[in-house]
Amino acid sequence: MSEPAKPVKIALFGPGTVGTQVVRLLTENRGDLEQRVGAPIEIAGIYVRDTSAPRDAVIDPALLTSDAHALIDDADLVVELIGGIEPARSFMLESIGAGAAVVTANKALLAAHGPELFEAADAANVDLYFEAAVAGAIPIIRPVRESLAGDHVKRILGIVNGTTNYVLDQMTTNALDYDVAVKQAQDLGYAEADPTADVEGHDAAAKAAILASLAFHQRVHLDDVYCEGITAITADDVAAAAEAGHVIKLLAIVERTAQGVTAKVHPALVPLEHPLAGVHGAFNAVFVEAEAAGELMFYGQGAGGTPTASAVLGDIVSAARHIAQGGRGPRESHYADLPVLPIEASNSRFQLRMIVHDEPGVLAGIASTLAQRGVSIEAVRQKAASADTGLATIVISTHRAPEADVAKVLDALRASDAVTEIRSVLRIEGE
């Protein structure tokens, strides 16, 4: 008979919504997990700042400790679910330095300090897993990092923030105003009391930085990501989009071109036939375009304690198996060194919706404004003028054009006497 395997000791930092579910699933599924790991698993302790604060019943009070250093010393595997930059960063570096594998869901930390953490993990030869940091329960990190390791990712379009997808979906399907939809999302617990991080696109931008780094084997920092939220989107925009067979989605877009890499977050018009258009409610989906694999999409729940805990546990099993049986997961290989381009160097199709004086020659003038700046028109729709005001609506869709050229077009249109107002400027993606 072989000797019984040594238990893998797991330390948990931050027993919040996700952490509590991680503890519950670790406890309830222990038998299965130990089979998959090939060794016993044991919760060595749970770090909290205040051991006397009230906790969920699944958290054994005897496991609580506020001595982070002793806990890290004792652990083979540290699960970091505190969130934010500090003290999460220091705890992770200390854990890695002590030879422990780390599993985290901390997108903000990875987007801002990923290279430092990955280098530390490489130097210490320990695993650093983070499946839950992007798109919650959806396996996207492992597929991009491993399944597509023999391919070239060209572009990723992701609905990676459930709050904003819920808000936009409600505006679309129930014709709600932005404020009403946000209030509803707050009432249902999909949005925080202060929804800024979601609606301004900051959460999605952190995920875009992580996806770009991963997909292009390249360092892409949060500061490299162009970020535009959904606060300016009106019921009017949504209705106009629907008329033209589009829905508005907040997309994280990372792309590799011959010139370099771009990473951006902005609302976009997505054609109804595109798989991303069918992603409703608070669901997430990540659409990947790879050279050989073609189009792939990964769909599921992007947040929530239990779904996110599923992703954390998958990582725990992988890391624990390596601890018990040897081996390591793939290193983060940032061997590529393409320039990370600013938004101005990026290309998009655009839809410009504007109010104009309904006079002969106006459309010709606008068309020439675009042509002079090298922006080619794909389609124009003009809406019957109102007799009272003498104003008409013109909607122009452009072919793919550099952002910088379109910015010049917008400046010229704003300066034009014929144009009274530019109602919206939206990029078109997924065509």
Added chain:
Amino acid sequence: MSEPAKPVKIALFGPGTVGTQVVRLLTENRGDLEQRVGAPIEIAGIYVRDTSAPRDAVIDPALLTSDAHALIDDADLVVELIGGIEPARSFMLESIGAGAAVVTANKALLAAHGPELFEAADAANVDLYFEAAVAGAIPIIRPVRESLAGDHVKRILGIVNGTTNYVLDQMTTNALDYDVAVKQAQDLGYAEADPTADVEGHDAAAKAAILASLAFHQRVHLDDVYCEGITAITADDVAAAAEAGHVIKLLAIVERTAQGVTAKVHPALVPLEHPLAGVHGAFNAVFVEAEAAGELMFYGQGAGGTPTASAVLGDIVSAARHIAQGGRGPRESHYADLPVLPIEASNSRFQLRMIVHDEPGVLAGIASTLAQRGVSIEAVRQKAASADTGLATIVISTHRAPEADVAKVLDALRASDAVTEIRSVLRIEGE
């Protein structure tokens, strides 16, 4: 300076459609792949039965050999793309025995001889990867095996055969007859001259066996999979489905219940709102229901030389990295020992469409036939009788009921004088 890493020697068996693309991508992307592997990679040789047969230009004739044993001896990693049972099985066992890792896309072999191969790989402590065996380019094996390793998969519904999805999608969107749609699929290269393996569900059944084994950590053999193809589906069925807000899809369904595990392949009515209903053309998609993660879907190209080669290359990189840097992928752990249940023990919702004599009491009689056998009716639609014939159409949807009870209902209806014909019996899934 550290010593240059030893090259990983790769042997390829079967340079067909997929194999040729694997060689092309290995050659074109070599620099990137070597960065990801952390060592040089080298094609040690390509096994073919006849070295003099004409080959694609990317295949270097100098690499061709018909000496399988010498090639295996020389290789660190064997890529098996011959397909079929023999000699693929012998070559794989010989490779594993010689200490080489194996990457394969051979679903038939895994469904029939998986346990033997996994045990051999475990005993030899080498990797056995097979991402391309199910759903082509879509990463599904790795997510189920690793990302969901901390979760419990309850059910998987998969569109895993592109040929049949193309045929059914054409019947649905262009109202084609079955024969016409199959002919079109053949003309476009989506279906083989002899389409039996696809249209009878055999290909999907092999994938169901693999998915069930993986998801439930359990041995499920091809012979355990109930299999019903699409050859009986008529334009009439498709039209009736559309009327009721359904599309017909050929699904591979694997499920774990308190009683055991079921694995089946059959056409099913899927509601239009379900994400699987939007999977068009020859695309594949796998819908996973897990206890903690909730609903996930993986979508992409299920076949084709280049997409399938992408999946094979992802496996090659993982296995080569382990060879170069140590470690191993997860072992196939068939620790569960639930009974694999026959179709009779399985539950489904059903839709029964039948022609009846339009006489008073017929519907009551049919309802009582179902009630007596414990099958509960969810909805009934009756279509106006034709005055000429005195016949009417009745469509009954049942609540979830055991297959065995529904079989008894069908026997009784067939024996009934009131029912002149049972037009179709289709299961309803995804509600």
